[in-house]
Amino acid sequence: MTPVLEAIHLHQAYPLPRQGLFERRQRVQAVRDVSFRLEEGQTLGIVGESGSGKSTLARLLVALEKPRSGEVLFRGERISGLPERSIRPVRPLIQMIFQDPFGSLDPRMRIGESIAEPLGVAEPWLEVGERAGRVAAMLERVGLQPDMVARYPHQFSGGQRQRIAIARALITKPALLVADEPVSALDVSVQAQILNLLFDLKLEFGLSMVVISHDLAVIRYLCDEVIVMASGQVVEQAATSRLFAAPQAEYTRALMAAMPLLPDARPETDPAGGDISPG
Ligand SMILES: Nc1ncnc2c1ncn2[C@@H]1O[C@H](COP(=O)(O)OP(=O)(O)OP(=O)(O)O)[C@@H](O)[C@H]1O
Ligand SMILES: [Mg+2]
Secondary structure (H helix, E strand, O other): OOOOEEEEEEEEEEEOOOOOOOOOOOEEEEEEEEEEEEOOOOEEEEEEOOOOOHHHHHHHHOOOOOOOEEEEEEOOEEOOOOOHHHHHHHHHHEEEEOOOOOOOOOOOOOHHHHHHHHHHHHOOOOOHHHHHHHHHHHHHHOOOOHHHHHOOHHHOOHHHHHHHHHHHHHOOOOOEEEEEOOOOOOOHHHHHHHHHHHHHHHHHHOOEEEEEEOOHHHHHHHOOEEEEEEOOEEEEEEEHHHHHHOOOOHHHHHHHHOOOOOHHHOOOOOOOOOOOOOO
16 A cells, blocks of 8 residues: 655755855754655654754655655655645645644634634635634544634643644644654643543544654654654664564663653562552
């Protein structure tokens, strides 16, 4: 079957500020030769330390940036390096949740307008009432009250704002969702709620997902397969269960060692001596 998303030898580089007048301009190689296939309905995790190129890769995958070389295919068709008008028809099918929860919502727009905006592009023929109905239903689905449409982003908590960002991303019924650090700005109790919501929505919408996180627990919860990145390169790629059972790369082992509190990695409670009863 044709994969929903395919990255083929992707490279991206950015010029660094010139050191001196006659110095040659240096580049940072943000993404170096990244290739993978994402099958329909699957979730791929991308993990790596800060600066390893995860967000850059995300922008390439949703065609917000042109790669320096390489290609991105969506359902077998190239979407990278094309003029915007050629990508426009598939845009509603490919959505992204941005790393910065404030960045994904316009602070001057009521959240109802923000959520409706991509719908206006994807289904411009909808009547006003139909659009409002879709927005209200979506708000309810992500756990917010439909009458919140008239509020502005600053009137919500971080967790609520992320629910709004999810509503905006899913209102066009995309096939692919790229979520860049969907919970890293949230506190731990809210993280679990948002992860559960993403997990349920993935099944309900039949989404294929790319989930970016520096947090292995998030990856383990949501993903079928994982890519570990360092300095723009893939250092390891494996099924999630395999990666956690037997990490191959030194770098992956170091990441795991830096994160001892994985939910499933906690020591088993001792069945015999679990209860300390006076006696
Ligand atoms: N628009 C840009 N212009 C110049 N350099 C950039 C740009 N975007 C990213 N970089 C550089 O590319 C490298 C990868 O950055 P990127 O944001 O992709 O990393 P990341 O893995 O998402 O990090 P984090 O976990 O902190 O979000 C970094 O060295 C960064 O400074
Ligand atoms: Mg990032």
